[in-house]
Every structure is written in C-alpha cells, then in structure tokens.
C-alpha cells in the first residue's frame with residue numbers, strides 16, 4: 001500500500017481564542033478526501049490544544065509544537081509528553097528550526113526528544129532542514145543526513161514518525177523552495193534512510209515538505225491548460 005498523504009498546519013506562537021475559533025470553523029467546513037487517503041493535523045500553541053481538540057472535526061487531529069525531553073518534573077515552563085498523552089493529543093512537532101536556532105536545540109537533544117515522545121505513545125513530526133549558508137556551501141544533503149542520523153541513533157521504530165523537510169531559508173522569509181528543490185532533498189533523504197536504517201523504513205516513512213509554499217490554484221491551472 002502507498003504512503004498516506006499528510007497535511008499539517010503549524011500555527012506557531014499566534015492566535016487568540018476568537019481567531020482560533022474562526023480557523024477551526026473554516027477547517028471543519030473543508031472538503032478533503034477521507035482519513036484513509038490523507039491525514040490532516042493542526043498544531044496550535046499549547047494553551048489552545050484542548051480548546052481546538054474539543055471543536056475540531058473528529059477526522060482532523062491536533063499536534064503540540066514541542067514537548068519536554070524527558071519525564072516531567074521541576075522544569076519550569078515546560079510541557080511533558082505525558083501531559084500531552086493525558087490530554088489525548090496524538091501528535092507533537094519536534095526539532096522545528098525555530099527551536100533549533102532560537103533555543104539552541106542540538107541534533108542530539110532533538111533525537112532524545114523524538115525518542116522519549118515516541119516511547120510515551122506520541123506520534124512525531126520531526127523537522128530537519130538546512131540554512132541558506134549551508135545550502136550555498138553545498139552541504140544540504142550532509143546537514144539533513146546529520147540531523148536524521150541523530151534521530152535514527154535514538155529510535156528503532158519509525159512507524160509513528162513523519163519527517164518534515166523544512167529548509168530554514170524558506171521559513172518566514174517569503175522565499176519558497178521549488179517542488180524540484182524539495183523533491184531532490186526528499187529523494188536524498190529517502191536514500192539515506194534506505195542505506196542507514198532499512199529498506200522497509202525507507203519505503204514506508206513519510207517525508208513531507210514543511211517550508212513556505214506558493215499557493216497553486218490547481219483547478220484554475222487545469223482550466224487554463226485545457227483551454
């Protein structure tokens with residue numbers, strides 16, 4: 001069977017109760033293929049998670065944007081994987097470039113977080129991606145391989161992992177990666193997983209593009225082409 005499509009929305013540190021309500025109302029009215037074809041996951045800030053979960057249609061799911069690296073305890077300001085499980089939150093984003101860059105989360109720390117979240121029963125959207133400097137230096141493949149290696153070193157079961165390729169130069173910059181650029185890195189990544197994890201995981205793991213994207217009106221594009 002082919003890999004199921006995956007669509008995610010990271011709301012980052014944005015929103016008010018009113019805005020969240022509006023977005024969820026819009027999402028609830030959206031027409032999408034069934035859950036057997038595409039998984040739809042939205043990732044509001046922690047404080048809105050239970051609220052969004054309670055309003056969101058049941059075929060769409062919620063994700064946290066982060067969680068603590070180990071069991072909860074005296075870690076002021078943190079939210080543990082156990083708490084997310086307790087709230088019925090199925091997904092968590094780990095290793096987003098904003099956390100890697102602004103909060104100095106290292107590859108190793110991200111690997112530990114992914115492993116701990118998976119152990120607790122969460123599904124993980126693990127983010128990787130290169131900076132503009134790294135791309136221009138021709139090290140994109142090596143950088144994403146190194147980031148993936150740090151995760152692979154800590155986990156043995158990839159069933160609940162989605163790899164999100166998020167080029168840092170195409171996040172909040174107004175720049176977007178072309179489909180060909182994203183596809184090239186995805187292919188390299190899948191090859192890395194094949195050679196370093198297993199052929200089975202390489203065939204089954206979902207790799208998604210998570211940088212900014214250009215809106216393409218497929219229906220209009222098809223009409224123009226037809227005419």
Ligand SMILES: O=C[C@H](O)COP(=O)(O)O
Nearest residue numbers: 010170171172210211212
């Ligand atoms: O997690 C999503 C990416 O960081 C894309 O963010 P952006 O659409 O704000 O550039």
